[in-house]
Amino acid sequence: MNGLSIFAGNSNPVLADRISEYLAKPLGRLKVTRFSDGEIQVEIHENVRRQEVYVIQSTCNPVNDHLVELLLLIDALKRSSASRITAVIPYFGYARQDKKVAPRVPISAKLIADLLANTGVHRVITMDLHAGQIQGFFDMPVDNLYAAPVIIDEIKTRHPENLVVVSPDAGGVERARAYAKRLNASLAIVDKRRSAPNEAKAMAIIGDVQDKVAIILDDMVDTAGTLTEAAGVIQENGAKEVHAYCTHPVLSGPAIDRIEESSLNSLVVTDTIPLSGKTKQCKKIETLSIAKLVGEAIMRSYRGDSVNSLFV
Numbered sequence: 001m002n003g004l005s006i007f008a009g010n011s012n013p014v015l016a017d018r019i020s021e022y023l024a025k026p027l028g029r030l031k032v033t034r035f036s037d038g039e040i041q042v043e044i045h046e047n048v049r050r051q052e053v054y055v056i057q058s059t060c061n062p063v064n065d066h067l068v069e070l071l072l073l074i075d076a077l078k079r080s081s082a083s084r085i086t087a088v089i090p091y092f093g094y095a096r097q098d099k100k101v102a103p104r105v106p107i108s109a110k111l112i113a114d115l116l117a118n119t120g121v122h123r124v125i126t127m128d129l130h131a132g133q134i135q136g137f138f139d140m141p142v143d144n145l146y147a148a149p150v151i152i153d154e155i156k157t158r159h160p161e162n163l164v165v166v167s168p169d170a171g172g173v174e175r176a177r178a179y180a181k182r183l184n185a186s187l188a189i190v191d192k193r194r195s196a197p198n199e200a201k202a203m204a205i206i207g208d209v210q211d212k213v214a215i216i217l218d219d220m221v222d223t224a225g226t227l228t229e230a231a232g233v234i235q236e237n238g239a240k241e242v243h244a245y246c247t248h249p250v251l252s253g254p255a256i257d258r259i260e261e262s263s264l265n266s267l268v269v270t271d272t273i274p275l276s277g278k279t280k281q282c283k284k285i286e287t288l289s290i291a292k293l294v295g296e297a298i299m300r301s302y303r304g305d306s307v308n309s310l311f312v
Contacts, residue, residue, distance in 0.1 A: 001025060004302050005048050005082075009057035009073055011066040015090065015271050016056045018291030023299060028053075030076075032069060040065070042072040049081040054125075054298050059093030059112075060273040061252065067093065067112070071119050078120035086123040086301065087116055090272035090294060091248045095130035098137075113137035125297055127272055127290065128219045128247040143307045145297055147247040147270050150288050152182055154268060155215060155245065164188050164212040164239070166205075168230040176217050185215070190230040203233070210238035220248035221267070224255040228262035235263040248272050249287075251279050259284055 007028040008016030020027045029045040055077070057070040070087065077085050097108035116124065117139050124138060127145040135142040155163070163185035167176035169192055180187040188207025214234045221227050221244070231242045242263055249269035256278050259267055269275075270290045279285060293310065300307050 001299075001302065003050070003052055003083075005046075005051040005053045006298070007044075007053060007055050007073060007077070009055070009066060009069045011058045011060055011069075012056070012090065012271070012274050014274055015058075015289070015291055015294075018271075018289055019056060019088075019295045019298070022292050022295035030073070040069055040072055042069070042076050044073075044076050044080055047080075048077055050083045052084045052086075052302060053077050053082045054086045054088050054302075056088045056090075056294075058091040058273055059089060060091050060250070063093045067115075071115060074116070074119045074121055084122045085120055086125060086298075087121045088125045088294065088298065090127050090290065092126045092129060092134070095134055098131045098134050109134050110137040113139075116140075123301065125294070125301065127270075127294070130219055143297060143301065145290075145293060145307070146311050147272075147288075147290055147293070148179065148182075149311065150270065150290055150293060151217075151245050151247075151268070152179065154288055155179075155183060159213050159215065159243070162212050162240075164207065164209050164214050166190060166207075166209065166214050166216045166230065166234060168192070168216055168218055168226050172218055175219070179215075179217050183215075186212070188214070188234075190233060192226065192229065205233055205237045209234050211240055214239040214242045216242065216244040218244070218246045220250050221246045221255065221269070222250040223253045224251070224258040224262075227267075228258045228264065231263040241265050243268070245269075247290075249275060249279065249285070251275075255279075256282050 005028050031043045033041045055073050059067045094108040094112045123141045125143045129144050165176050165180040165185045166188045167173045168190050188209050191204045234242050243265050244267045247270050267284050268286045270288050297307050
């Protein structure tokens with residue numbers, strides 16, 4: 001892989017190091033500094049002329065800083081004559097704003113896609129987009145990876161029988177059904193009513209969770225309102241244990257307090273977003289790494305092999 005270079009921004013250095021280790025390819029040398037007013041400055045410290053470059057950067061908190069850093073990295077690589085630039089964005093921020101939910105609001109996910117395209121990206125590799133149709137916002141190829149293989153293997157190891165897969169809301173039914181099929185488990189749905197943004201009230205369970213190990217599945221956990229309300233209702237309906245699995249641990253605001261005080265036995269997340277501070281100290285939260293999955297996708301993309309075959 002002499003024509004391949006890998007660079008990483010500051011959003012998730014641990015994941016970047018794991019991907020680099022899997023590929024047996026050291027991360028490219030760069031320097032990210034700031035002016036006194038907070039303006040970001042990027043310098044690439046090695047030759048990338050005619051190289052195929054992969055830039056690893058999740059647009060997680062602080063979202064805007066990491067997004068601008070990614071754009072500047074891409075521009076620096078383009079101006080350094082890289083032959084092809086792929087943005088590897090394990091967590092794609094602004095994905096929840098994928099449609100107009102009220103008059104006079106932006107479609108922010110489309111705007112971010114346009115920014116990436118105009119900056120010089122040739123391909124995007126991301127994971128578990130909040131809505132699959134966001135791929136259509138890009139004027140370039142998008143590989144939307146799935147954490148399912150990693151999560152399913154973990155569930156099979158820890159909870160081999162008597163499972164029910166639960167969708168925390170109607171929007172996640174398709175995802176939950178796919179997991180239930182592969183786990184040979186039954187399916188249930190939490191019927192909830194949302195009273196305001198980031199606030200949710202779980203109302204009832206559609207399906208049987210009595211005396212079963214309930215597995216709640218979602219693509220992300222933000223303030224954990226939906227998740228903890230769902231866990232409470234599932235327990236009230238007789239579940240023996242309640243565990244949650246999600247790809248993106250946003251975990252903002254009161255999330256950690258809610259999780260610690262909830263009926264959840266555990267919350268298993270992936271490392272698309274790094275845990276820090278209080279989130280690291282929460283005993284209910286465990287992390288799975290998707291580094292090998294992303295690394296394999298990078299390798300296959302570079303070689304021109306099928307990426308979709310990873311999930312068949």
